[in-house]
Amino acid sequence: MVLFEPQPTDEQQQQQQKEATKATSSSSSETTRGSTVAAVSENANGGDAASDGFETASERDVSDNEEDDRPGDQQPPQQRGPDSYQDALNDEQLKEKALAQANDAKTEGNNLFGNGQYQEALLQYEVALQVTAEMPSATEIRSICHSNRAVCFLKLVNYEETIKECNKALELNASYMKALVRRGEAHEKLEHFEEAIADMKKILELDPANDHARKAIRRLEPLAAEKRDKMKEEMIGKLKELGNSVLGRFGMSIDNFKAVKDPNTGSYSISFQN
Template identity: 75%
Template sequence: MVVIEQEPEPEEKESPSSSSAKNPRGSSRVPEESEDGGGRGGSDDDSFEDALTQDQLNERALNQANDAKADGNKLFGAGQYDDALLQYERALQIASEVPSSEEVRSMCHANRAVCFLKLGRYNDAITECTKALELKPSYVKALLRRGEAHEKLEHYEEAIGDMKKIIEIDSSNDQARRIIMRLEPLAAEKREKMKEEMIGKLKDMGNSVLGRFGMSVDNFKAVKDPNTGSYSISFQR
């Protein structure tokens, strides 16, 4: 996924106060002491930080987060998925303290999910997509990627559920419809397989109990009543 990021605004440094000002006696001016006993003098960086408003600090942090995300995108494009993960995590750490940063954080989580998909770490991909969706519930790409991870793990019902959520958001999404059509037979096959496995386990359990009495579940036959749909059990030797 290629994301074009806006370059951050160049930081402007506050011009340092003149250090050549003289007191009436001609000696260099000594910084006045503050109430806590410390001098008012400080580095230019400290003066710059103090001069910034909270909105400006938030904007600068958000620019730094976007830069880290852009670096992650470049690394992802180069196939360096582990390094890309680190950059997305760095962006998340920076943006976590910035109000109204849900957009960039949701994108970083979704991008981390793609990295995990490439690395075959499907459970981690699901976790990251879920975090992205907590920040942005209508994030279609995150739903698609979580559905893909569920499919890789043969969680067909969960994958279908994500595709249905996409259609609720965008009824014209043909990709989600095609995925549902492809996954429904796989989900039905898995349900049938699970049912057979469950019946087999129940038979084994029944035989372990009935075997003490010289019987097995094969001695019992279930007959369905076509009128009521209920079953009657008959014993056969």
């Protein structure tokens, strides 16, 4: 006997289709959720691969700190400069020592000069000048030593050196009267009477009551005038020689010409005499 399975009705078929569709949708959702969870888990556990080539904020902070901590990037501490106050104190001490040494040498030079040892005295004064070279505060002792060297040369009859040393002393102290007196004496010895008179006049400007300078001027002025006249005669004689050498070619001489002074104006006129 053949059995036939009863066919579902239309309503039953529609119900079965709905249930099948619902089951399929549920299965798809589970699959999707599983894939998503797996992806999230993979990202959480294997994120290093996904972040290659990128730097996070925390990584930058660590990197900066490490670079700052490297010895090569740190600046060395600045060295302290010299103590300017101590340097100034040392300079003053050196200057005081040099001045003390110069005074000792000058004193020794004075003692030697008093004993007539002029060459030895010159050396001591030179020592004083050397140790005080380039010292503005040593102007006084330097001018004295130059003047003392001048009088040593005066005693040694070396008048040119006397004048040179006096010039140096007066460059340091223009009103140093001893240097003016000694230079005036040296000029007189060399018959530089005009220069000697100028020195004596300078002394009178500084000390109008200086009787020595006044007497020296009265004594030197006639000598200066005599020297001027002598020099004038020598010059005229040389000019005559030169004139005669030229005029002789024409049969004449200087003697053919006479200079006549005008008493009113003091000028001269030249007249020819045959």
